[in-house]
Structure formats: structure tokens, C-alpha cells
Amino acid sequence: MSFELETATVASENLRRVAIDPVSRVEGHGKVTILLDEHNRVHQVRLHIVEFRGFERFIQGRPYWEVPVMVQRLCGICPVSHHLAASKALDLIVGATKVTPTADKMRRLMHYGQILQSHALHFFHLSSPDLLFGFDSEVGRRNIVGVAEKYPEIAKKGILLRKYGQEVIRLTAGKRVHGTGAVPGGVNRSLTADERKDLLKDVYQMIAWSREAVQIIKELHQQNPALYDHFGTFRSNFMGMVAPDGSLDLYHGVLRARDADGRILFDQVDYQTYDRLITEEVKPWSYMKFPYFTSMGPENGWYKVGPLARVQNCDSIPTPFAEHERRELVAYAGGKPLHATLAYHWTRMIEMLFAAETIKELLQDDDLSGTELMTSGERRREGVGVIEAPRGTLFHHYQVGDDDLVTMANLIVSTTNNNQAMNTAVREVAKKYLDGREITEGLLNHIEVAIRAYDPCLSCATHALGKMPLEVALVDAEGTELDRKYKQ
């Protein structure tokens, strides 16, 4: 099926093509193409993504115990999320239907360290340049270096928040990168009392800075509601994991979805059955699939995931400061779900605060220094692991043969879950800001601002020097290049 502006209804040879390739400041390689007529009216907008090509194949045939380490190489930004989702799936292979309290809390600590560092990176270094300087401000200044010059304290706090989250990861995963902390059936280490004390020493500062970050984005919303409430706004379903009691839990729980008005569509769903719930539609113009709730069909069943979905999907947040902020958000929205694309930033900062508070609570728990690290049970051949990664719900599904080798791997990553939502966001922005106007860099950046709000993690593009240009090409109906801008 096709959505408004997904496919032009007039002959494409009569249209002009604008490509933003790759989208800057998102993880990996993205491309936006826009078809315009001679009056610059928008006829088609598509966000294309080079997805995790070959990942499943990369995993198949490997011994299952290697997988939690291997999958970290799928993504340079959120390796911990893949590490934990794979470990949770493979717990079931070794019969560990419930890991020990020490293993559960070590993994949770690792995960909330990852949420903290990833959200800090996104807000302070990806999005704050747009938010603090304006979407069409001077392009050379619209970056973290510009932020560091104009707002050095904000930039430094962002860096230190990220550094702290990575220190949590280092101590729980065993290494700064390529950690091995989680293994099928549990963990391979716990924290010493001194390690906990060291982390506790700084966590209060992290909570304070996270609270400040929520205030920054909340004030931006309040100062300019016309922009923040309406930029790229569209209605959709949303999905995420919640604890069985309905509170926010980013590590483990059950699946819940709501419709655009906030009514529950399904709840308390065991994620082992995700493949009965979700269908992935293939479209010829994109490498990335388009998931939707099977029972509702592709037209009505697509959804958002990630912070905006999670903070509004849960009934409460189990830490005090973050819960206070959630209630303020709910009050701001007037009791109805907030669908504003830029509210992703607000909810992301509420989650960062939740992560900082959760880290503090976990560090005070003596189970983190326990010695029962592993458990096992009856061997199985199949397991699904789900985690709420920084960008949204992440599914890992494996089948393992009697020879311990992986025979099937299926991943639905957060960005894939948000595929239709991101496409809809860029179409809304194109309609409102580009339609009928001369295209400028500032206007094109509006498209990128909408994409960045979702924090898409396309990743695993090679990060070698010289491999991440931004290219915008104007091509006429005959395919002749009229203009090109290139940013190294």
C-alpha cells in the first residue's frame, strides 16, 4: 500500500529530484529524495535507509555463545543494546527462564548506563545545535563545536554525562568497548563494593544535570509552542515495553500498544509471540522493511516506538524526579497523547533522568555484588529477546541447532519499527516548509531535524575517514544535474 506523498501521482519525468544523501548527524547512512514540479510543489518524499545488510547472515552458523559479543559489532553507537537483547534471547536457549538477581541487576545497570550515554549524546551533540541556534541558522555553527563555543557549560555537561554512562558500561561489561559482561544464562562478573562506591559518588551530579536538561527542552517547548507542538506532527499508534504493573521498564516486561487517542490496543503481550503480532512489509524503493500490527493491516497498523511512545505508553515512572516530569508532560498535552515530533527530545530527556535515578537505586542494591552469576535449565532451540533500546523496541530472535550453531537469526531494530513514522514526519515537514518554495540549505535542514528527532541508528556503515559526506543534488527531468552541494 502507499501513503500520501509516498509515490508521485504525476509522471516522474515531469518532476525534479532533490536528494539529501546521506542525511547528516544521524547514525549511519540515510537518504531523502523529494520530487518537485516546476512550481516547487512537493509530489513525493521518501526516506531511504541502508539497513543492517547481511547482519542475520553474519550471525548464522556461529556458536550461540559468541553471539552476545559478536552483535556488538553491528552498531558503534548502541552495542550494549544488541549485547543485552541477544543475551536475553539466548538465556532461553540455555533454559535460563529467570536469571539470578545479581545477573538481572548487573544487566539492568549496564542498560541504564547505555540509555544515559546514548540520550546524552543525542541531545547535547546531535540535536542541541538545531534547537539552540535554530533550524536555518548558519550551517557552519550548527554543530557541537558551535555549541561548545556559545554554551561551553552545556557542552561539557553533555560530554561528562556520556562519559559517566560509559563508565557504568565499562564496569558492568568488563571493558570500555567489546564488553563481555552478559552471557547466555547470566553475567560473568559482579561489582565490588569499591566500584559501586566510585559510581555512586558522581551519580547525584548526573541526576542534577539530567534534571537541568529536562528543564532546557521543556522551556524550549513552552517558549515556542507553535513550533514545538506542530513541527512534523502527525497521529499514529505507539508501542513499547512496560513492566507487568504498567510502569516504565526499559530492560524487561511485556508489550503494550495504544492508538493515537491513547486507548489500549493490546497489553501484557509476551514478546516471545512478537511474530504473530507484527508483520514487516517490503517496499521496492527501500532496503528497510515497514512493520505494522498484523491485526490492523499496513494502512492503520503502523506505529511509533522510542521515548515519545514509551513515556506516554506507561502508567507511571518508578523514580520520583522522572515521574514528576512525566506528569508535567501529560498535563502539557492535556491528557491526550502528544504526537509532536520535537517532543521526542523532551521525552528522551525524561528517560535520561529516569536512567540516572535508576542507576543510583541499583548501585545501592547489594545484589550487584552477589556471587550467583549464572543459571541454566532445560535446553531449548529457540528464543526471543526484547529490550527497549535508546531508540525504541529492539527484537532479537534466534534458533539454535543441536550442534550449538545459530540456524536462524531475525532482528527488528528500533529504527525499522519507526520507519513509517519517520517517513510520515518528513512528508509532513516537506508539505509545510518546502512546498512551493525555493529550496535552500536551511529548508532542507528542516527535513533533517525531523529525522534526527527519532535518533535513527542506521549504523554499521563504515566509519573510515572521508566516508560521511553530505550531498545534495538537484537533477532535472532528463537526469541532468543542475546543482550540487557537497559537505565533507
Add this chain to the structure above:
Amino acid sequence: MTAPVLVFGWGNPSRGDDALGPLFVEAVEAMALPGVECLTDFQLQVEHALDLKGRERVLFVDASATAPAPYSIDRIEPARDESFTTHAVSPPAILQVYREIEGEPPPPCWLMAIRGAAWELGTPLAAGARQNLMAALDGFRHWLHRPL
């Protein structure tokens, strides 16, 4: 105590020649040189500006699709650039961030770019890239003893 020399390499070890940075660091680490600290990561990130503090000299090492083979090594200075993505933060931009947040010039820094050619997931280092790596390690020994 902070080691006076930092060698920082980055890249994805599972993506063919993108492993050049981490492999270079691994080889330097194996030399067990006094006063030399080795760090590696998937990619250069803003917080790595904090790793520059207290150093006498720093060598950044990455794979490159465009550097002259077998490698290039250049002194780098703080600079704002427009390539700012979380994937491709440039070393000069890291130096600029250091200057802004620390309020002082960064230590002397060099960028070693080792030429690679193939970047597919799951592929090993190509033979040509391995030769370039060996040449770069020779170059490192000269760099280490080069006067500031």
C-alpha cells in the same frame, strides 16, 4: 598517573579494513612501551576530548579510503568543520571541543590515516591493508622519537 603519550585508534573490527585502527592499537599495546597509553573505540566521539588531558603528544589512528598508501601522518590543529556527525567526528573537531571545554590549547596531536579498500561486514583485513598496517607501525616508531 596519565601516560604522556596517547595512541588512539578507532574502527569496527568486523568490517574489513575498518579494523586497521584497532589492529594498530593492538600492535602498539603489544610493544608494552613505557609512557604510552593505548585506547580504542568503535568510533571517535566527543568525550574522547577528555582523554587528551595531561598528554605530551597524541596520535589518532584510523582507516582511510582516500589517504595515500600505505599511510599518511599529519600534524592536526583544532578546527570547526561541517562534517559533524556522531559517526564521523573529525580529529580536528575533537581538538576544538577540548579547547572550548578546557579553556586551553590541546596537546600536540597527529593523525595517522592508513589506507584501506574493503569494508564489508564479516570480511577480514585485506592483504594490501595488512601491508599498509606494517608500514604504519614502522612509521609509528619514527613518530614516537620525533622531537616535538
